[in-house]
Amino acid sequence: MEVDKYAKELEVAVRIVHLACALCGRVQDRLLTMSSDHVMSKDDDSPVTVADLSVQATISWLLSDNFGSQNVSIVAEEDVETISKPDSAGLLEAVVNTVNESLESASKYGLRSPETILGSSKVLEAIRHCNSAGGPTGRHWVLDPVDGTLGFLRGDQYAVALALIEDGKVVLGVLGCPNYPVKTEWLNYHHQRRQTTSQGSSTTPDAWGKGCVLYARRSSGEAWLQPLISGDKILEWPNCARLIRVSSIDDPALATRCEPVERANSDHSFTAGLAHSVGLRKQPLHVHSMAKYAAIARGDAEIFMKFAKSGYKEKIWDHAAGVVIVEEAGGVVTDAGGRPLDFSKGMYLEGLDRGIIVCSGVILHEKLIEAVYASWDSSNL
Numbered sequence: 001m002e003v004d005k006y007a008k009e010l011e012v013a014v015r016i017v018h019l020a021c022a023l024c025g026r027v028q029d030r031l032l033t034m035s036s037d038h039v040m041s042k043d044d045d046s047p048v049t050v051a052d053l054s055v056q057a058t059i060s061w062l063l064s065d066n067f068g069s070q071n072v073s074i075v076a077e078e079d080v081e082t083i084s085k086p087d088s089a090g091l092l093e094a095v096v097n098t099v100n101e102s103l104e105s106a107s108k109y110g111l112r113s114p115e116t117i118l119g120s121s122k123v124l125e126a127i128r129h130c131n132s133a134g135g136p137t138g139r140h141w142v143l144d145p146v147d148g149t150l151g152f153l154r155g156d157q158y159a160v161a162l163a164l165i166e167d168g169k170v171v172l173g174v175l176g177c178p179n180y181p182v183k184t185e186w187l188n189y190h191h192q193r194r195q196t197t198s199q200g201s202s203t204t205p206d207a208w209g210k211g212c213v214l215y216a217r218r219s220s221g222e223a224w225l226q227p228l229i230s231g232d233k234i235l236e237w238p239n240c241a242r243l244i245r246v247s248s249i250d251d252p253a254l255a256t257r258c259e260p261v262e263r264a265n266s267d268h269s270f271t272a273g274l275a276h277s278v279g280l281r282k283q284p285l286h287v288h289s290m291a292k293y294a295a296i297a298r299g300d301a302e303i304f305m306k307f308a309k310s311g312y313k314e315k316i317w318d319h320a321a322g323v324v325i326v327e328e329a330g331g332v333v334t335d336a337g338g339r340p341l342d343f344s345k346g347m348y349l350e351g352l353d354r355g356i357i358v359c360s361g362v363i364l365h366e367k368l369i370e371a372v373y374a375s376w377d378s379s380n381l
């Protein structure tokens with residue numbers, strides 16, 4: 001790959017994700033400190049917040065501003081219908097205010113603000129612009145504005161995930177993890193952290209202390225981490241970044257695995273069986289969102305497995321950014337049949353074989369794939 005290929009796209013995407021992390025942090029603080037009615041249920045009953053819609057609108061506006069609206073195709077999680085219903089006027093107003101408040105601070109991130117405040121029709125247009133179906137050809141941005149919305153609502157882990165796909169391949173990924181904690185074990189679902197940490201330390205986002213943005217460009221062999229910027233600091237590109245690398249642990253007895261908090265999202269008893277059969281001994285970390293990919297890329301854990309119920313179709317925005325970052329940090333990501341994930345088929349990971357296995361290295365990965373083959377027929381999946 002040419003050295004400079006995607007350099008501008010990567011820089012803009014990193015700046016945008018920093019801004020989006022700050023937006024989410026402000027909304028999460030408000031949600032946790034005030035009772036707010038600005039959480040709605042989508043048609044599938046999953047929650048959507050001011051942050052999900054505001055991040056999608058803001059990122060859509062900023063990508064169009066940087067690359068030209070007609071050149072920007074975005075495949076993203078939120079649907080404009082959610083906010084166009086008669087009973088969502090309050091949510092729309094909150095989103096419009098949040099988008100404008102964030103875009104006002106764009107220069108801090110080296111980005112441009114709009115010349116005038118965006119009205120509700122412009123905000124709706126920006127959300128609607130993210131309705132691309134993706135596919136095997138051309139460039140498509142892939143966005144999960146708030147991945148792990150349940151974690152977000154609980155004051156726990158969540159992620160802002162932005163990736164670029166070109167001709168079906170993920171060419172760059174940026175993952176913002178605003179609550180990535182100081183101590184790896186704090187990644188565990190925070191109700192447990194509250195019980196295990198002494199002094200009854202605060203569980204507000206400020207107490208996590210180590211929010212970060214991770215990013216990587218395909219075939220560079222490098223993945224990078226930047227701490228979130230705080231106070232009046234201005235985002236410097238790229239000189240506040242440090243290289244990250246996956247863990248070198250390949251002994252299962254020393255390896256740590258992550259899995260979703262929500263049992264409905266992955267079969268915990270099946271993954272516990274796999275873990276036992278390959279000799280994993282440590283307690284798993286239950287982590288909301290793509291912060292699990294971040295944990296593997298940073299070397300804080302070695303394994304992430306996700307086995308959803310049969311019939312559930314994984315979406316590309318839940319994996320694209322995480323996959324390229326883990327791979328460039330030296331890790332391995334495949335489905336349970338050992339094949340790479342296919343991002344060329346539109347919004348779903350079509351053809352995914354059973355589940356997803358993310359490892360820091362090939363030794364652990366091979367053992368897990370063998371274990372899947374040995375135990376699949378007796379699983380309930």
Ligand SMILES: Nc1ncnc2c1ncn2[C@@H]1O[C@H](COP(=O)(O)O)[C@@H](OP(=O)(O)O)[C@H]1O
Binds near residue numbers: 264265266309312
């Ligand atoms: N029944 C299900 N099985 C598997 N994954 C599911 C699911 N329902 C929702 N998800 C996905 O799991 C993501 C959360 O991942 P995790 O459980 O690892 O935190 C959700 O992302 P959103 O929170 O962005 O909707 C959603 O896309």
Ligand SMILES: [Mg+2]
Binds near residue numbers: 317318
């Ligand atoms: Mg998601």
